[in-house]
Amino acid sequence: MDNDLRINFMWHLIWDYRGELIQGLWTAVAVSITALFLSLFIGLVFALAKMSRFAFFRGLSTIYVNIFRGIPALVSVIWVYFGWSLLFGRNFTVYQAGVIALTLLYSAFFSEIFRSALQAIHKGQREAGMALGMTRIRIFRSIIMPQGLKIAIPNIGSMYIGMIKDTSTFAVIGLAEVVRVTQTINSQYFQPFVLYTAAALLYVAIAFLVDYIFKGFESTITYPSNGILYRFLTRKKRAHIQKLVDANS
Amino acid sequence: MTGSNTIISLRQIKKSFASTEVLHGIDLDVHAGSHTVIFGPSGSGKSTVLRTMNLLEKPNSGSICFENREYGPGLDSAKLERGKPLELRRRVGMVFQQFNLFPHFSAIDNIAIPLATVTGISKSDARERGAIELKKVGLLPWAASYPSQLSGGQQQRVAIARALSIDPILMLFDEPTSALDPELVGEVLAVMRSLAESGMTMVVVTHEMNFAKEIGDQHIFMEAGNIVATGDANFFDNCENERARQFIGSVL
Numbered sequence: 001m002d003n004d005l006r007i008n009f010m011w012h013l014i015w016d017y018r019g020e021l022i023q024g025l026w027t028a029v030a031v032s033i034t035a036l037f038l039s040l041f042i043g044l045v046f047a048l049a050k051m052s053r054f055a056f057f058r059g060l061s062t063i064y065v066n067i068f069r070g071i072p073a074l075v076s077v078i079w080v081y082f083g084w085s086l087l088f089g090r091n092f093t094v095y096q097a098g099v100i101a102l103t104l105l106y107s108a109f110f111s112e113i114f115r116s117a118l119q120a121i122h123k124g125q126r127e128a129g130m131a132l133g134m135t136r137i138r139i140f141r142s143i144i145m146p147q148g149l150k151i152a153i154p155n156i157g158s159m160y161i162g163m164i165k166d167t168s169t170f171a172v173i174g175l176a177e178v179v180r181v182t183q184t185i186n187s188q189y190f191q192p193f194v195l196y197t198a199a200a201l202l203y204v205a206i207a208f209l210v211d212y213i214f215k216g217f218e219s220t221i222t223y224p225s226n227g228i229l230y231r232f233l234t235r236k237k238r239a240h241i242q243k244l245v246d247a248n249s
Numbered sequence: 250m251t252g253s254n255t256i257i258s259l260r261q262i263k264k265s266f267a268s269t270e271v272l273h274g275i276d277l278d279v280h281a282g283s284h285t286v287i288f289g290p291s292g293s294g295k296s297t298v299l300r301t302m303n304l305l306e307k308p309n310s311g312s313i314c315f316e317n318r319e320y321g322p323g324l325d326s327a328k329l330e331r332g333k334p335l336e337l338r339r340r341v342g343m344v345f346q347q348f349n350l351f352p353h354f355s356a357i358d359n360i361a362i363p364l365a366t367v368t369g370i371s372k373s374d375a376r377e378r379g380a381i382e383l384k385k386v387g388l389l390p391w392a393a394s395y396p397s398q399l400s401g402g403q404q405q406r407v408a409i410a411r412a413l414s415i416d417p418i419l420m421l422f423d424e425p426t427s428a429l430d431p432e433l434v435g436e437v438l439a440v441m442r443s444l445a446e447s448g449m450t451m452v453v454v455t456h457e458m459n460f461a462k463e464i465g466d467q468h469i470f471m472e473a474g475n476i477v478a479t480g481d482a483n484f485f486d487n488c489e490n491e492r493a494r495q496f497i498g499s500v501l
Contacts, residue, residue: 127305128349128408132363132415133339142362146353223353224395240373241357241393244380249389 024181035102043110157214262311342412402433
């Protein structure tokens, strides 16, 4: 047996435990995607509160954002998993605790992203909608929000990559995500270089994939867009416009 | 003067931004089919008067009467039912200096989507109406183009078509050619001219004095938040107000 640990890299472990590692990655993605949707919704609510004409809502939003933006994910998840259990007298699953912890933090970030995106829309857009007799809600839905979303999407993508990476800290409460799985395998074989290289590559791969998906969203809602998805989604509309042009000219 | 053919009348309109009063009590009647031109130096309050007419600016005091409804803070003497801003805006079209087209909609959808949401007709019907309006301003071939693909003059013509799609009985123009390159002004004025000839009631804030002279039958000269001179179609030839004459002389 070779006693030199440096050259004894058991790269086959990655292949042997591929199922467990992929399962870990899937858990990380599932927790972070659930938290992403919740954070987007809650973040939007706090962004609107921040732009409210009522000082109470603005204050509430400011306090929320400043508190949760500043808490590290590790602290947040321990606080929720162990702390909230005492507070509410019920136990959360590690999955639930992970989702709640991430949502608390990232809804604060998304609130700021949405606020700055919505405020970047020129006030003439709102005025044009008002002058046409559109209601406030319609103006927000059809005019302000779609344009704001376009500005926000690249930032949402970057934030989501951060969310996936933050799930690595949930190993501490026993969530079987990538790092927890890696730790478990490593405790049997002591192959930290091999196993954490695999873990790192998984995070990098998923970051590339997320970036690719968000670039796709971005090109879809760019106007005018040449994105394939855009062309597919708007094919009926474009045919209808062409028909009207032909019929009237 | 609130005769039966008065479309909109402003009474004692005062407006302040922060602690600065920018309108000091404006009285103005616009009659059906008339073409009112408001002009004057920068900061005189002409755009604010126009924006008060569709309540984009809420006056601090005074009354706006439109179709037997009263808007604004109101005056006791009006004795009219109160109206909701939405009701007024759905009868009044407005064209902005910066066009304010929606960049995420094609030219035809700039017309169709607001029209569909405001009137409740289907998007498909609204697009048919959009095609008709675009044709009137000569832009039907550009129906699927986005604002970023259109010239300033084309964008403003789409904006006019959009405003007309809601079948307004009054059209407001807030310096519609001020943001345009000089060679593009003509095409927008041509659209406005044919609209005026069709009998549309128009209120125009503009620095295009030749155009004002040509279409205007009620001229309003404003300075420092007051209407200082008014006149009919012959205003430019026999204006008696010293300041207005100076201003006209410096611009024409």
